[in-house]
Amino acid sequence: MPEVGLKNERAFMATMSEIAQLAGVSQATVSRVLNGSAGVSAAKKAAVMEWVRRLDFQPNSTARALAANRSHLIGAVVPDLLNPFFAEILAHIEHHAAHNGYSVIVANSAGEPENERAIVKSLRARQVDGILIGLASGDSDVIDELKKQTPPAVIVTQESNDMDSVSVSHIEGGNLVANHFLREGVDSFAFFGPHDEKYAGYRDTLGRAGVRESDIHSIGNQDWWLNMLSRGFESAMDYLRSNPVQGRMGVFAMNDPFALGMINAAHELGMRVPDQVSVVGFDNTFVCDNVRPTLSSVSQPTEEIGRRAVELLLKRIEASVPAELVNVELHPRLVRRESS
């Protein structure tokens, strides 16, 4: 071991200069070896690697980031870590990022544009090489911010006209559910959540089957949806109490927690699922299989979303030139279970 003073008592870390001294080469050569740059004699290379191994040397990524202007860090902004869907997406992002030598800084925006903005600023100051930003609903103001002076960014789980994005087609998701209800002979229709593209797809397909938009019931209002885990049940109760169901109603919920809330509310009021109330959720999170009745849900390929998002982002990072917009549009799938 070399005789070096520890300037930080808590974590001794060798430096390239030390390795260089030990190996009898210049520090630049150590750098070359570690970066696999061509043109280092086998002998010196071996000498360097020997000491790298002996000291379990790892180059300081901060210094590297500063010098190379490349941090190998990406930022992942999610609207809600407590939502299993986003937790899943994050897990896959982390997995693929790590696999490519990138670390992930997480930040929770709570879906607030204000937070999103601040987070993007701070990520930029941290020199992240790229940003993956998960949006819970349609467009957000951040997009403007994102378009100007930031590292490359990719919108995840929503489409965007101005930015690269990776997501399923929510419209298609809505279509799927509408067709399903239609086939099952449901005779009244509701949408549980804020009106977005899912709603649009649902409405349009129902419309083509002769169902007027005014006949589609809206459950919940348009802004409470963030704290969804608790609010779903209450909203569903409110709705069912004041809207007696006759025949068979199909409820398309914007996400699984809401769908559960609806099922539980129906049971609470003595209605049968799926006979009187047929329920379909969205995201196909693991709870779907673990509740009774099991929950039908529109499935998003989270692994693919996470993977493609990382791939696209890294491509943007690698290529210094701005390229044409890419909107990866994946296909949702209806997973039918007992609730519908």
Added chain:
Amino acid sequence: MPEVGLKNERAFMATMSEIAQLAGVSQATVSRVLNGSAGVSAAKKAAVMEWVRRLDFQPNSTARALAANRSHLIGAVVPDLLNPFFAEILAHIEHHAAHNGYSVIVANSAGEPENERAIVKSLRARQVDGILIGLASGDSDVIDELKKQTPPAVIVTQESNDMDSVSVSHIEGGNLVANHFLREGVDSFAFFGPHDEKYAGYRDTLGRAGVRESDIHSIGNQDWWLNMLSRGFESAMDYLRSNPVQGRMGVFAMNDPFALGMINAAHELGMRVPDQVSVVGFDNTFVCDNVRPTLSSVSQPTEEIGRRAVELLLKRIEASVPAELVNVELHPRLVRRESS
């Protein structure tokens, strides 16, 4: 705007020197102003701040980290992002870290000691100021790694003899469930999961009531528990099929997904919950309220765990001197619902 060449076309970032030039002061003064160091004339301070505002300047955290040997970055290592419990903990960690000016790098260890080791190494190379490491089960080899040349680290959700830690007492959790079953007149007992401290607490309390350890049924084996989301149901089915229940059995599951698996398996086999099979889970995740029957579960104060862990870690980071071990031991609470 100053005339500066952008060396990185994609993200122009002003530097302190530029601010200094604009404000007519030295770069060091800019640094002082931004760090709130005492002893800068109001006039110069104002001049600096003016330009900081105008250019929306944010100091480069990488450079800052390198120079100050302080990154304001902490690493959070979790065994499983897909487990809602850890997602929750992570959310709270992120929240409190951000609140204190720290960003969080997440890494998924999948509970593999090998990964944990590699992650800790890479986090160290990234100069994180501290590490929060969530352990899914008892002690891990990483602890040895953690004890030597790393930044301060705190174990989260498990106790440790060698490290700072923040967690509930799992033994106490086991006691709670045992007492609950005893009070409810359950007459046979099972534990669903690998034997750990929860099991020990359960066993000991049952023992004091005269139940022999050999009479406590073990469900599942000791190593599959990681991919729990799918395996719970199967294991429960296997168990119930080969062990006909007579009277009333109490099943204490190591976590909520397992508990759900047990309930579903019981239903599948025509058994009534909680009359024939009484089930209690662990972690009290949001699913507990969203399934029918609602699931009894031992609750961990995730917010407090996350907060105290961050607080403790920051204290360690702040204080340069190693202090006495701190093991924050919180209390679990049994939330009784319909399943028991």
Added chain:
DNA sequence: GTGAAAGCGCTAACAG
């Protein structure tokens, strides 16, 4: 092939 040297953008002495 390889070393010397100039930064990357900042913090932190050290002089005045």
Added chain:
DNA sequence: CTGTTAGCGCTTTCAC
């Protein structure tokens, strides 16, 4: 109070 100066540990010319 404030400017000058020396690094932090690395990447990257630029010579030889």
